[in-house]
Amino acid sequence: MKKAAVFLFLCFLVSLFLCFSVLTVRADCPETDYDCQIAEIQKVIDALKPAHERNKAELAELKTQLASLQKKLDSIAVKLKELEKSIFEREVDLAFQNELLAVKVRSYYIKSQRYSPLLLFLSSSSAQELTRELIFRQQAVNQDRLMIIQIASDLKELEEDKVTYEKSQVSLAQAQKQVDERATFLEGEVEKVESAIVSLTTKQQQLLAQKLASLNLPATLGAGPLVCVDDRERDPGFRPAFAFYTYGIPHRVGMNQYGAYGRAKAGQSYRDILNAYYEGITIEKKPNINIKVQGYGEMPLEQYLLGIYEMPESWPIEAQKAQAVAARSYALAYTDNGAKEICTTQYCQVYKGGNKGGNWEAAVKATEGEVAVHSGQVITAWYASTAGGYTFLSSDVGWSHRPWTKRMRDTSGDVGNFADLQGKAYDNDSPCFYAAQGWRKEYNKSAWLKSEEVADIVNVLLLAKEDPSTQKHLPQVDKPNPDGVDTWDAGRVRQELSSRGITPFNGVSDVSVGWDKGLGRTTAVTVSGDAGTKTFEGPEFKNFFNLRAPANSRCLILRKSDKIKPVKSKVLKFINPMPDIYVAKDKKPTKPKVARPKAIKPKATKTETVAEKMKLRRTTNPLTALAIRPKKVFFETQEKEEKIILLARRHQVTNLRWVLITIVMFFLPWFVTGMFPQLVSSLSFRAVVILTWYLATFSYAFEKFLKWFFNVNIITDERVVDIDFPFILYRDISTTKIDNIQDVSAKTGGFARALFDYGDVHIQTAGEQREFIFEAVPQPDEVIRILNQLVLEEEQEKLEGRVR
């Protein structure tokens, strides 16, 4: 048995070695080639899983054997214990018998010496007495002799048992140690495999997140009205046409705002709505504590709620009440009952100050103090604009598990097909309930794809699966290759597939989707075309679609901003959104069955919009500290189409110090020569000294002016630029994209700052440089307003796919 266990153990070690050998083989994926790395990781996971299962089975078997061995060891230990006890008892007995033996030996010796048969013969009175006495004495001697033999034998046996016992004890300890070591080792090995799988999955998610971090979708309605284009109403002008759609955006965890709207319209109360979206909660009243609001200072919670802009004014009061309770719960949980500060952007909750009034004020007052509580704790009540008919657990989207989140089909009835979903989802009024993301201007600004373009995407997927090392050549052809290698066009991809013995697709005739109607996730995508029918898993198809689709088309938007903390709705992780695939062949795409309630308004360019909204005027004064859309000003790294929205310097008042010093320096020679007329007697020397002094004064003032004039902060329609000249001939230029901006705040304080209205603007970014500070700029509130507008417009542009 022992040998069998050792053999199995060795088999296990060999299998582990082989398993890890396979796992450690990696293709050379560049750091930025996320899909390549993802595919590698997926392969590793696929390879790990069966091996891991095998290892677990073997471990279970080995565990059984080890348990059996342990049982036997225990039994031996019990027997040894009995032996030990017996030895002890026998030792006690033998101690007595030893004494007896000594007595017996002595008596035997004495008897054998003292009582000689001759002496007995002479002393006996009769022959009978002599015979009896002889027999008796002989028996006594024999008895002594037998007893001596018995005791000696017992002593010998005892000595042997003691030796056996000691040997067995050592063997038992060794066996026990070995069994323990093997069990610990096996546990450790399986744990290692377990942790390898977990870390890889996390890494995979991180890579996906990195790749998709630049995509932005509005999370909540606080970010502004939702804008999603329904391409079913647009004719791309070619047939057949394919478009890929997704239900809902973005994370689908917690309260679905459009769902709340639908439920309120269906007559549900705010308590029904909250209970529908949060698992196991109770509504409780909490006191109106003070909370700290970024940029607004400390204020009572109820006052803060009045300035929340997270739901349109026109929505039913019950939806607004649900929103008020969610927002109150979120604020309390986020600030840890007022200990922490809450931001005012969509990264927390959109707060604009003051009182929004109307239905919202009524909702806040009607639910005063009410929060959602789970297990005695106020919940971080996440919410998002549109769940697309299904909500998820927080752990489903990679966040830490929260027991109040739930998987739920958010519909008014059973769902058997997409039409059911579109008709019965509570949030089907959302313009982003069912939408394709991305567009191309040459096809009526739509996301429709040609048959050969879909075929190309499928070919890319086939090639990447066949040979993952080709992935870096497979991103979309109409944009620069992120890895700096050559991008293979459709023809080259077909050629590479053929060279690997795979028949490529030239065209696609049909696409269908398999989906889990309980969970709301795509499980399979089946493509039919001239190369036959191929079925892919939903997530892999999605990844390669997003990698290869032309222009900015993305069927299944994935997004996670990994640069901000995982709070509320803005942090989204990889999930399996559920795409429908709409196929139109030889006819105009059919009209949608579900009416889209919101038309998309044409939007002006960003610069004009910002200018119009804020009624800005163009600044021509080159010496101003805050120039709005300054004329004839350019900076070195400015792109051709990039427009400067705002140029800010330190407020002119901050120059007061060096100006005063210059004035003092200017008058100082007069003062000195007036006070000490005989200080320098030589006229020429005096002239030289005074000239030098004035020149130095001029140099000082000029240098200070240069530093003020050229140290500028620039906001363009695409990014924020900080130009700094800290020392002579030393230049520092930092930039960050507008969509990297996470939070903007202003700090003012002090008499001069309050009087002249200037302060520091702090911009938190998700870029390499975490914070940009516009120091002492005039009108910091105006700067913040402009930045916020730009951030919102950037997000809208992304939604509409108009991002440069």
Next chain:
Amino acid sequence: MSPFEKLVQFSTNFTFSFNWVLKALFLLAMLFYVAFGVVVIRQVSLMSKTLEGTFDLPIKIIAWVHLGMILGLLVIILLAF
């Protein structure tokens, strides 16, 4: 008079002047100042390249005038005392 005799005469006639020392110090300082004036022109050039605007030309002119004034002062010191 032989060169040696000239040297002996110069040595005997030489008198230490505080003005000469002062002038030398001024000239040394002015050399550094001229270097600073040149650096300012380079700095203005770099700054103007980084941020182009309508005020570039006046600033460049001022920087050159600044250097001119330093050179002028250098000449004055050479000629004066």
